[in-house]
Amino acid sequence: MSQPSTSTATLKSNSDLMKRILKNTALYFMILPGLLYFFIFKYLPMFGLVIAFQDYKPYKGFFNSEWVGFAHFERLFSESDFLMILSNTLILFLMNIVIYFPVPIILALMLNEVRLQLFKRFIQTVVYIPHFMSWVIIVSISFVMLSTDRGIINELFVAMGWEKVNFLMNSDWFRPMYIVQIIWREAGWGTIIYLAAITAVDPQLYEAARMDGAGRFRQIWHITLPAIRSVIVILLLLKIGDVLELGFEHIFLLLNAMNREVGEIFDTYVYTAGLKQGQFSYSAAIGFFKSLVGLVLIMIANWLAKRFGEEGIY
Amino acid sequence: MKKKKFSTFLTIVTAMALLAGCSNGSDNPQQGASSNPTQNNKQTEEVTQEAPTKISIMTRLHTAEVPSDKLEKLIEEKTNTELDIQWVPDSTYNDKVNAAFATGALPMVFNGELNTFRSAIRDDQFWEIGKYLKDFAHLSNLNENVLRNMQVDGKVYTLYAERPLARSGFIFRKDWAEKLGLDAPTNFEELYDMLYQFTYNDPDGNNKNDTIGLTDRSDMIYGAFKTVSSWHGTPNYWGEKDGQLLPEFMFPQYIETMKFFKKLHQEGIINQDFPVTSKEDQRNLMITGKAGAYIGTMPDAVGLQTELQKVNAEATLDVFNRIEGPEGFKIWMATQGGAGFLFPKSAIKTEEELLKILTFYDQLMSPEVANLITWGVEGEHYTLVDGRTKANEDQKMLDRELKPYSGAIAIGGLSTIPGLYQAKWEDPLKQKAEELVMDNVDFLIDNPVAPLESLTFNEVGARLQQMINDATFHFILGEIDEAGFQAVVDKWLADGGQKIIDEYTEAYNASN
Numbered sequence: 001m002s003q004p005s006t007s008t009a010t011l012k013s014n015s016d017l018m019k020r021i022l023k024n025t026a027l028y029f030m031i032l033p034g035l036l037y038f039f040i041f042k043y044l045p046m047f048g049l050v051i052a053f054q055d056y057k058p059y060k061g062f063f064n065s066e067w068v069g070f071a072h073f074e075r076l077f078s079e080s081d082f083l084m085i086l087s088n089t090l091i092l093f094l095m096n097i098v099i100y101f102p103v104p105i106i107l108a109l110m111l112n113e114v115r116l117q118l119f120k121r122f123i124q125t126v127v128y129i130p131h132f133m134s135w136v137i138i139v140s141i142s143f144v145m146l147s148t149d150r151g152i153i154n155e156l157f158v159a160m161g162w163e164k165v166n167f168l169m170n171s172d173w174f175r176p177m178y179i180v181q182i183i184w185r186e187a188g189w190g191t192i193i194y195l196a197a198i199t200a201v202d203p204q205l206y207e208a209a210r211m212d213g214a215g216r217f218r219q220i221w222h223i224t225l226p227a228i229r230s231v232i233v234i235l236l237l238l239k240i241g242d243v244l245e246l247g248f249e250h251i252f253l254l255l256n257a258m259n260r261e262v263g264e265i266f267d268t269y270v271y272t273a274g275l276k277q278g279q280f281s282y283s284a285a286i287g288f289f290k291s292l293v294g295l296v297l298i299m300i301a302n303w304l305a306k307r308f309g310e311e312g313i314y
Numbered sequence: 315m316k317k318k319k320f321s322t323f324l325t326i327v328t329a330m331a332l333l334a335g336c337s338n339g340s341d342n343p344q345q346g347a348s349s350n351p352t353q354n355n356k357q358t359e360e361v362t363q364e365a366p367t368k369i370s371i372m373t374r375l376h377t378a379e380v381p382s383d384k385l386e387k388l389i390e391e392k393t394n395t396e397l398d399i400q401w402v403p404d405s406t407y408n409d410k411v412n413a414a415f416a417t418g419a420l421p422m423v424f425n426g427e428l429n430t431f432r433s434a435i436r437d438d439q440f441w442e443i444g445k446y447l448k449d450f451a452h453l454s455n456l457n458e459n460v461l462r463n464m465q466v467d468g469k470v471y472t473l474y475a476e477r478p479l480a481r482s483g484f485i486f487r488k489d490w491a492e493k494l495g496l497d498a499p500t501n502f503e504e505l506y507d508m509l510y511q512f513t514y515n516d517p518d519g520n521n522k523n524d525t526i527g528l529t530d531r532s533d534m535i536y537g538a539f540k541t542v543s544s545w546h547g548t549p550n551y552w553g554e555k556d557g558q559l560l561p562e563f564m565f566p567q568y569i570e571t572m573k574f575f576k577k578l579h580q581e582g583i584i585n586q587d588f589p590v591t592s593k594e595d596q597r598n599l600m601i602t603g604k605a606g607a608y609i610g611t612m613p614d615a616v617g618l619q620t621e622l623q624k625v626n627a628e629a630t631l632d633v634f635n636r637i638e639g640p641e642g643f644k645i646w647m648a649t650q651g652g653a654g655f656l657f658p659k660s661a662i663k664t665e666e667e668l669l670k671i672l673t674f675y676d677q678l679m680s681p682e683v684a685n686l687i688t689w690g691v692e693g694e695h696y697t698l699v700d701g702r703t704k705a706n707e708d709q710k711m712l713d714r715e716l717k718p719y720s721g722a723i724a725i726g727g728l729s730t731i732p733g734l735y736q737a738k739w740e741d742p743l744k745q746k747a748e749e750l751v752m753d754n755v756d757f758l759i760d761n762p763v764a765p766l767e768s769l770t771f772n773e774v775g776a777r778l779q780q781m782i783n784d785a786t787f788h789f790i791l792g793e794i795d796e797a798g799f800q801a802v803v804d805k806w807l808a809d810g811g812q813k814i815i816d817e818y819t820e821a822y823n824a825s826n
């Protein structure tokens with residue numbers, strides 16, 4: 001990161017800064033609640049990470065538990081399923097980026113082209129709604145639809161003279177099912193920011209393009225997309241920041257004995273191997289490792305974004 | 315799905331709480347009832363001179379609302395105590411206990427799982443109560459075998475409430491069996507034959523091949539698998555072989571059970587997606603008349619029949635438990651003593667205080683107070699018919715006033731409290747199911763590792779078990795063969811299983 005250079009800069013302008021703070025006391029005062037929020041709920045809990053290096057016992061607390069160094073990390077890396085879990089996590093993450101991420105953009109572009117306002121609003125509402133349903137409901141609906149026992153999709157297959165497909169208990173279908181459910185639930189909601197960005201595009205640009213004889217697709221390609229490019233990059237970076245937050249609840253609901261070898265990710269592993277057995281330190285160590293991977297990925301992505309002349313997130 | 319599981323879990327737990335008091339044990343409740351209360355009256359008279367003992371208790375609440383304190387008042391009066399009961403909804407109970415434990419805010423008594431607190435017990439955070447029990451008239455009746463299962467390093471720290479030892483059995487469509495001319499199966503051939511005929515001989519008489527024999531769910535323990543496995547003679551979680559303890563899945567009987575299920579699955583006798591079936595869906599297959607048999611908790615037959623008859627008034631169910639395997643009659647025994655009442659030193663400061671609290675529990679085991687807490691007030695919550703209790707029909711009133719207490723505070727049970735009333739069931743199916751639950755006691759398989767500890771198991775056990783469960787399902791669905799299963803067992807051994815075996819075997823030999 002660029003810390004050394006900024007720190008010397010702040011030294012020089014220290015007195016300036018104080019002056020500015022004094023001048024805008026009211027404004028800084030208004031930031032205070034936000035700062036406090038981050039300090040209390042985001043920074044203070046980080047001290048809890050020390051238990052990743054301890055043999056933490058609740059009744060002994062942070063201060064009296066025994067220190068064990070990297071023992072929990074060693075256990076994680078020597079776990080026979082470690083590579084399987086890591087690759088499952090990364091594959092699902094890549095699917096999120098490659099398959100899910102473009103969908104809200106395409107959807108927003110399509111919605112933007114709808115001319116009838118009433119129709120546009122209607123469609124918008126319809127695609128938003130799944131976001132407000134919990135994963136429990138979404139997974140349950142999928143179960144009912146995909147079941148081999150009177151599930152509507154399999155009934156349809158049978159009616160068309162095809163074989164039944166066992167979506168729920170086949171490891172090949174786990175990932176497609178996962179990503180389709182994500183798209184179903186989140187794609188509509190994801191369009192909000194893009195639609196907002198699109199409304200900010202100067203209409204004169206479209207007029208000028210039309211004068212030059214550009215069709216709809218040309219306009220999208222040469223005006224709309226470049227206009228929202230920075231928004232796309234920022235959202236992509238934020239998405240990568242969540243890299244390993246694939247949604248415990250969602251995956252946990254989808255997992256079963258038949259698809260665990262492709263569905264087990266760090267979050268579900270923490271649950272069975274750590275929390276369920278009261279191993280807080282081990283769980284914390286896994287969480288720590290996960291965050292570290294996330295941090296590295298976001299730094300790489302941010303660096304790449306800056307290289308391509310886009311604004312990064314820091 | 316989560317919600318479904320939760321609700322079924324709640325049902326199971328409430329059912330358990332309901333049935334906690336109805337296992338067998340005492341031969342002549344009448345006699346016990348007449349001789350003991352007087353003794354107890356003297357005791358209570360003696361204590362009433364002192365100021366009431368204050369006792370704080372944290373306990374699970376299985377009903378939606380906090381119960382009325384009517385019974386609490388009566389118990390306080392009888393035992394000269396002042397109870398402060400914190401009712402915690404069952405779903406958040408463990409979190410609440412952990413939080414209270416971490417912040418040193420535990421009450422004087424709470425229900426906790428030994429595995430969670432074992433290291434804290436070793437760390438001298440809890441009172442050892444075993445050595446006091448013999449000094450109490452009623453507490454000394456607690457079953458030594460159960461107490462031994464709850465030991466930590468040879469010492470007893472918990473009081474327990476009795477649970478039925480083995481409730482699993484076979485529930486089937488009586489009307490279908492009669493139509494096909496079948497009797498309740500008594501061995502595996504008859505069992506398979508019945509399930510086969512339920513599937514292919516059109517038991518519902520609609521000339522369509524739309525029935526299955528057995529309905530099962532993703533649960534390997536309370537679903538069909540473990541029960542069928544124990545009929546085959548598989549050990550209960552762990553068994554002894556050539557001087558060492560081995561997990562059940564390293565015994566040939568376990569493989570036989572898997573083969574049996576594989577056959578049922580291949581021939582379409584069992585619901586095809588049972589590895590992802592919830593309990594609700596499993597029950598629905600039975601209720602809608604699609605499936606003919608259900609293997610699991612026998613008293614569930616009553617609820618199933620009620621629902622079933624709403625759909626088909628002619629349908630009837632029957633239960634059976636004695637299915638003979640290669641080693642005769644066998645059934646797995648539910649592990650007793652996984653949880654019990656613990657007495658934290660952080661809340662109980664002196665031995666004197668502890669003894670007062672134990673006196674309270676001693677009184678809870680006296681027939682008078684035990685009947686009060688289990689059945690309520692005579693004439694109000696129950697009436698006596700032939701020396702047995704017939705519960706009031708107002709289920710909501712019982713839920714509000716009685717059940718939370720009997721399910722969460724009472725200790726002991728029928729076999730340890732002579733003079734505790736037994737239940738009288740109106741429904742013959744219920745009566746039969748409860749009788750068969752008692753009959754199961756004659757051929758139990760014990761779990762030898764219940765009182766033992768393996769540190770490796772505590773650390774990686776749950777994850778390793780999941781590996782085996784997954785492999786079992788893969789085998790049944792035909793995705794791996796015996797060699798494939800063996801490979802998973804080898805992986806189990808390499809990933810820590812061998813260490814678990816060694817640790818258990820060592821602890822086992824040390825305790826014998």
